[in-house]
Amino acid sequence: MTRPGPPGSPDPYGVHPAWLPDEAFRPIGSRRTLLRGGGPLAGTVHEEVARACARYGGSVRRQAAGPDDGAANGRDDGGEAGGDDGGPYDLVLALTAAGPLPAVAEAVLAGFRRRSAADDGPAVEDEGIGEEGYVVARRDGVTVVLADSAAGLLYGLFHVVRLGEEAFGAERPAERHRPAARLRMLDHWDNVAVHPVMGQVERGYAGGSIFWCDGALRDDLTRVAAYGRLLAACGVNAVAVNNVNVHAAETRLLTDHLGDVAAIADRLRPYGVRVHLSVNFAAPLALGGTATADPLDEDVRAWWAAVTTRVYEAIPDFGGYVVKADSEGQPGPHAYGRDHADGANLLAGALAPFGGVVHWRAFVYNHRQDWRDRSTDRARAAYDHFAPLDGRFRDNVILQVKHGPIDFQVREPVSPVIAAMPRTRVALELQVTQEYTGQQRHVCYLAPMWSEVLGFRPWGPAGPGVADIVAGDVAGGGLVGVSNAGDDPYWTGHPLAQANLYTFGRLAWAPSSDPAAILDEWIGLTFPLAAGRDDGRLREALHEIMDDSCGTYERYTAPLGVGFMVRPGHHYGPDVDGYEYTPWGTYHFADRDGVGVDRTRATGTGFTGQYPPPWSEVYESLTRCPDELLLFFHHVPYGHVLHDGSTVIQHIYDTHFAGVEEVERARLRWAELAGLVPAALHARVRELFAEQLRCAEEWRDQVNAYFLRKSGVPDAQGRRIP
Amino acid sequence: MTRPGPPGSPDPYGVHPAWLPDEAFRPIGSRRTLLRGGGPLAGTVHEEVARACARYGGSVRRQAAGPDDGAANGRDDGGEAGGDDGGPYDLVLALTAAGPLPAVAEAVLAGFRRRSAADDGPAVEDEGIGEEGYVVARRDGVTVVLADSAAGLLYGLFHVVRLGEEAFGAERPAERHRPAARLRMLDHWDNVAVHPVMGQVERGYAGGSIFWCDGALRDDLTRVAAYGRLLAACGVNAVAVNNVNVHAAETRLLTDHLGDVAAIADRLRPYGVRVHLSVNFAAPLALGGTATADPLDEDVRAWWAAVTTRVYEAIPDFGGYVVKADSEGQPGPHAYGRDHADGANLLAGALAPFGGVVHWRAFVYNHRQDWRDRSTDRARAAYDHFAPLDGRFRDNVILQVKHGPIDFQVREPVSPVIAAMPRTRVALELQVTQEYTGQQRHVCYLAPMWSEVLGFRPWGPAGPGVADIVAGDVAGGGLVGVSNAGDDPYWTGHPLAQANLYTFGRLAWAPSSDPAAILDEWIGLTFPLAAGRDDGRLREALHEIMDDSCGTYERYTAPLGVGFMVRPGHHYGPDVDGYEYTPWGTYHFADRDGVGVDRTRATGTGFTGQYPPPWSEVYESLTRCPDELLLFFHHVPYGHVLHDGSTVIQHIYDTHFAGVEEVERARLRWAELAGLVPAALHARVRELFAEQLRCAEEWRDQVNAYFLRKSGVPDAQGRRIP
Incomplete structure (x- = not known):
């Protein structure tokens, strides 16, 4: 079932190596490495180094010793890849608990223990490196990576890969790295059975699913393992393997087809990635023969407990359940007069004995709204449903909140739910798959938008930011991204969309990272030869093409935060009135005089009141409201003057002309890169740029x-508007 | 696969009897009938009468004699249903060639031969009754039906059924009836394999197909025979058994699966209905292994000749091919630099030796139009493509033309193609299936619209009408309807939509019939008990509900002929801008000042010039153009004053409020009929009325x-507009 890969691809499966091409391992593979640590995850580290050495002539000695692998304790596998090799070493990768360390490593560890500052993780009290963390240093000509756990060692190895030759250059003091968020998860909206409307992958733009094909688990899970490796290299540690819309076939993954989930878990485990499962809240009714799915019913509770016990028997490190309940037609506790806390706690109770978590989605609204009723506001819905429940959720419930109050539009304010639930673990849900941002036919590097969301401070400059809330060490629920990967040979359809997948992981690990710096990192890994050239042409061009591509997309699509001017159903391309008279709650209310949604407390739906000050005041105020969100919060006349002195109508014209010009410039910039990147990849992006330009013009x-016909106001610059 | 039928249905298959309930046969079945005529079709007549007699106690004697059944010649099957019964008879059904007739029949025949006027057929020179025609009279207490052919006898029998008791009342002079059009065909847009988007029946609103199910011919063709019987009873004599969009599975009906078509033909033949097949113009390439489908290529010609010969070997009375070529992505002659005449003549050549015809559809336009380009006009396309080809088509090519220039909107002008091709046989295509007229969830009796089309006189009052052109004895191509029937227990989804199917056949037979009279006939047949009551409540109510239901539908949908304000794709419900910025060529160009499409020669697309005078002048003129087509031909300001003194904008408001009120009245009227019609039928229509009302309000x-927001003009009556 694997499609033909890009010509010349070194991978036997014809799949693009993304940010882990062999070349990225040359610096390690051409040197001498000592690995100290036992257990399967350290085994993965060993395999990575050994494979690189086999290719580039270096060597690796493994001393498998450590408390996390009793079987292999004290074993010395040394020298497989490099023959007789007793040192000295260029690279030492060691578990701190793996017995006496080489002198240089002991010195690094001692130095680290004398310091207390964390480098990019949250501030900590203890002196340990921390679960999944690692310390990296270069001292006395040896690069040292230390970790308390094998997962940390694996992440440390990929840190060295990212550093490349630089890792083996000048001395560097000990730096500790640990993830900001414990849970860094990708949700796959993959269906087991092909859905008649949504297909194999709902909102998937990268071919089929790497897990499922035509109603069954794929025979060949090679790509699942390769995916796990890519995820480990960017820091993702959890994957939900099926769509949050759980249809009949997917419901049975919990029981009859649990073996399929276990098979996936087996392939991901070597990379420190746990498996989660989206479940049907009505599963006891559908599968268990209970008379109800009422979360307070004893039979239902017993059913979930029994089923969950069997899940953990099959998958001891199972992550937990993801639930979309009482949302867009999915079943939930409301049918029984119960609330979302009742529903989530039911599943949490079943998972708690095993350390599992429930991701309970906050994407709940009335999708059968009467468009005539202007008092109902979909933006309010999640807060209205969930804020009153704060404090009622069990510790292992994570409320999974989309970043904006509507649905992954290119411009929305941050969801007020995130700041409304101090006694609830909240995860931030981002959409890596580009449903509303060009569907992986358009270049749209999403990191700047995500970074803005993560940096938003709901209580103003002095308060914590979204990243602090969702990645907090204790109460944080982490980051969740809807995956953009599929069985496409480039993984993500558009080769440049790989950067979004990579960056999601990197931001989940370190939310304050600079998007441009992550992109630079991705460029260096993905195009190691061209990016390594002195002239920097490829780097410069890709930054020009990608850095502000999300801004470009915003300019040529729905203006000023109004959103949802897309074709109904598939959501690709424009249809200004497409959702205007529908039950979906996504309106712009354009008439001949003006446009926008009045969400003020004074005259509108009152949504602004869901924010704490200062934002409740800023958004309420027509003069203080940021221009880019003006139409999200206010209905204004076309002549309304923006902060830059332009009018709303002229801004619409100007940004739309500008956005298309930017696409055309990017397209031409890409054309110049022929020869710098693989020909097949270049050709695919070139074709996609033709489509992006066509669509941007549309x-x-x-x-x-639309707005000229409605407003009658001509373009001040006299450009042609059809 | 048959669904549960209406409770209490007498049919063993649970299917509603439509306009042939047993009760309709009581007048015949309770009397003594003599049938004179041999052959299978006369056998059908005999079966009909015998079954009625078995139920109601009458008798039938058959004397099978006549030139069209050598085997049964001179045989006397008399008395099967009624025991010893040598006469006298209440009803004589006789073929004129069946030997010496009973005296009363001879007298009727002699009387008829002395007269020369045809009663509802076209004027004729000869003295024969004509193929498919019949003479009916009552003389000396005997009702007499005479025909030259068994098909005529079958139609005559159904005439007597329609007359009911009246057939056996007062004496009536001989009347001759013959069909105006030779070809009275229903096209089924049924797919063999379920299409991923369009399903089993494209634009079908009555369940699945009666022919096909999930990729194969149905095992049980009982309903096909029942369908043929219904068609014979309303005068239809041809059926195309598959969708004009011919996909892979359907392409093979021509060859590998020809047996399936033959099996259908076997079931329809007893009712005088011939089978036609929609074919893929590229079939030789797809199936035959030719290197091309070029219509001028010798191999291609030979392939079609051979294939067609095999078709006639399997189905000696096969009707011919239906072709949608170079239309909406279907293959056609343009790919080879050939024109539609080349393409049609290729198939006509293959069919000619066997007397078959090609229905070549004129529905050709650019479905990838740039909406920005206001000079391109889809309305012009069919004329521009076909008018220059007049005279180039072979005699057995029939150009099948949709009634309007766009696509079955509830209001369009008559297609100018119909008057543009005097040297071409033209068939009029009507859409019985309610794609754009409520999808068999709304009551919409289409006959008044069809009647208007058939009565339209392209050259003005003194010239011939559309009916004369398409039903002309020599050059006419007949009438084609896209069937609205499926495997629904009521055949048509909405039980009242049966009237459209019935009326299509009746209008094809006699285009000048009064739609209200046909409806009355349908009511009497379909609801014989209730309709027969003296108080006439049911008749009165159904006329109120149905007579002007098409006008009602027009009022609450797209105004003043502008059309196509439907949801893209499925075409149900409103979306004013749904097609406005698409490649489909269906626009209204509404802006803040006005609305409509300028198709004048003076300032628009010039489409008005495709009509002969006087219509070329009438449509061109803003003052003379009929209001109901105003926006089809002109772009006018909202304040434009209509002939009734109202403005365009106020007309929009008024008709939309009125249309909904009419639906509500009809709904209440229907509610009063509980008890007068079968309970299950009443309940279904009641439910559908709830949906119709909801949709009409929408x-x-x-x-x-939409128009209030655009125009800013308030409703003069101050009604609420959301």
Whole structure:
């Protein structure tokens, strides 16, 4: 079932290596490495180094000793890849508990223990490196990576890969790295059975699923393992393997087809990635023969407990359940007069004995709204449903909140739910798959948007940011991304969309990272030869093409935060009125005089009141509201003057012309890169740019024509509007 | 696969009897009948009468004699149903060639031969009754039906059924009836394999297909025979058994699966209905291994000749091919630099030796139009493609033309193609399936619209009408309807939509019939008990509900002929801008000042010039153009004053409020009929009325809100517009 890969791809499965090409391992593979640590995860580290050495002539000695692998304790596997090799070493990778360390490593560890500052993790009290953390240093000509756990060692190895030759250059003091968020998860909206409307992968733009094909688990799970490796290299440690919309076939993954989930878990475990499962809240009714799915019913509780016990028997490190309940037609506790806390706690109770968590999605709203009723506001719904429940959820419930109050539009304010539930673990849900941002046919590097969300401070500059809330060491629920990967040979359809997958993981690990710096890192890994050239042409061009591509997308699509001017159903391309008279709650209310949604407390739906000050005041105020969110919060006349002195209508025209021009510049910039990147990859991106340009022109012309017809205001610059 | 039928249905298959309930046969079945005529079709007549007699105690004697059944010649099957019965008879059904007739029949025949006027057929020179025709009279207390052919006898029998008791009342002079059009065909847009988007029946609103199920011919063809019987009873004599969009599975009906088509033909033949097949123009390439499908290529020609010969070997009375070529992505002659005449003549050549015809559809336009380009006009396309080809088509090519220039909207002008091709046989294509007229969830009796089309006189009052052109004895191509029947227990989803199927056949037979009279006939047949009551409540109510239901539908949907304000894709419900910025060529160009499409020669697309005078002048003129087509031909300001003194904008508001009120009245009227019609039928229509009302309100509110937002003109009556 594997499609033909890019010509010349070194991978036997014809799959693009993404950010882990062999070349990225040359610095390690051409040197001498000592690995100290036992257990399967350290085994993964060993395999990585050994494979690199086999290719580039270096060597690796493994001394498998450590408390996390009793069987292999004290074993010395040394020298497999490099023959007789007693040292000295260029690289030492060691578990701190793996017995006496080489002198240089002991010196690094002692130095680290004398310091207390964490480098990019949250501040900590203890002196340990921490679960999943690692310390990296270069001292006396040896690069040292230390970790308390094998997972940390694996992440440390990929840190060295990222550093490349630099890892073996100048001395560097000990730096500790640990993830900001414990849970860094990708949700796959993959269906087991092909859905008649949504297909194999709901909102998937990268071919089929790497897990499922035509109603069954794939025979060949090679790509699942390769995916796990890519995820480990960017820091993701959890994957939900099926769509949050759980249909009939997927419901049975919990029971009859649990073996399929276990098989996936087996492939991901070597990379420190745990498996989670989206479940059907009505599963006891559908599968268990109970008379109800009422979360307070004893039979239901017993059913979930029994089923969950069997899950952990099959998958001891199972992560937990993901639930979309009482949302867009999915079953939930409301049918029994119960609330979301009742529902979530039911599953949490079943999972708690095993350390599992429930990701309970906050994406709950009335999708059968009457468009005539302007008092109902979908933006309010999640807060109205969940804020009153704060404090009622069990510790192992994580409320999974989309970043904006509507649905992954390119511009939304941050969801007020995130700041509304101090006694609830909250996870931030981002959409890596580009449902509303070009569907992996358009270049749209999402990190700047995500970074803005993560940096948003709901209580103003002095308060904590979203990243602090969701990644907090105790109460944080972590980050969840809806995956953009599929069985496409480039993993993500658009080769440049790999950067979004990579960056999601990196931001989940370190939310305050600079998006441009992560992109630079991704460029260096993905295109190691071209990016390594002195002239920097590829880096410069890719930054020009990608750094502000999300801003470009915003400019040529729905203006000023109004959102949802997309074709209904598939959500690709423009349809200004497409959702205007529908039950979906996504309106712009454009008339001949003006446009926008009045969400103020004074005259509108009152949504602004869901924010704490200062934002409740800023958004309420027509003059203080940021321009980019103006139409999200206010209905204004076309002549309304923005902060830059332009009018709303002229801003619409200007940004739409500008957005298309930017796409055209990016397209031409890409054309210049022929020869710097693999020919097949270049050709695919070139073709996609043709489509992006066509589509951007369509957006420009439809949006401009729509507003010209409505407003009657001509473009001040006299450009052609059809 | 048959669904549960209406409770209490007498049919063993649970299927509603439509316009042939047993009760309709009581007048015949309770009397003494003599049938004179041999052959299978006369056998059908005999079976009909015998079954009625078995139920109601009458008798039938058959004297099978006549030139069209050598085997049964001179045989006397008399008395099977009624025991010893040598006469006298209440009803004589006789073929004129069946030897010496009973005296009363001879007298009727002699009387008829002395007259020369045809009663409802076209004027004729000869003295014969004509193929498919019959003479009916009552003389000396005997009802007499005479025909030259067994098909005519079958139609005559159903005439007597329609007359009911009246057939056996007062004496009536001889009347001759013959069909105006030779070809009275229903096209089924049924797919053999379920299409991923369009399903089993494209634009079908009555369940699955009666022919096909999940990729294969149905095992049980009982309903096909029942369908043929219904068709014979309303005068249809041809059926195309598969969708004009011919996909892979359907392409093979021509060859590998020809047996399936033959099996259907076997079931329809006893009712005088011939089978036609929609074919893929590229079939030789797809199936035959030719290097091309070029219509001028010798191999291609030979392939079609050979294949067609095999078709006639399997189905000696096969009707011919239906072709959608170079239309909406279907293959056609353009790929080879050939024109439609080349393409059609290729198939005509293969069919000619066997007397078959090609229905070549004129529905050709650019479905990838740039909406920005206002000079391209889809309405022009069919004329521009086909008018220059007049005279180039072979005699057995029939150009099948949709009634309007766009696509079955509830209001369009008559297609100018119909008057543009005097040297071509033209068939009129009507859409019985309610794609754009409520999808068999709304009551919409289409006959008044069809009647208007058939009565339209392209050259003005003194010239011939559309009916004369398409039903002309020599050059006419007949009438084609896209069937609205499926495997629904009521055949048509909405039980009242049966009237459209019935009326299509009756209008194809006699285009000048009064739609209200046909409806009355349908009521009497379908609801014989209730309709027969003296108080006439049912008749009165159904006329109120149905007579002007098409006008009602027009009022609450797209105004003043502008059309296509439907949801893209499925075409149900409103979306005013749904097609406005698409490649489909269906626009309204509404802006803040006005609405409509300028198709004038003076300032628009010039489409008005495709009509002969006087219509070329009438449509061109803003003052003379009929209001109901105003926006089809002109772009006018919202304040434009209509002939009734109202403005365009106020007309939009008024008609939309009125349309909904009419639906509500009809709904209440229907509610009063509980007890007069079968309970299950009443309940289904009641449920459908709830949906119709909801949808009509949606239309009203969306259209009114859209135009209020655009125009800013308030409703003069101050009604609420959301």
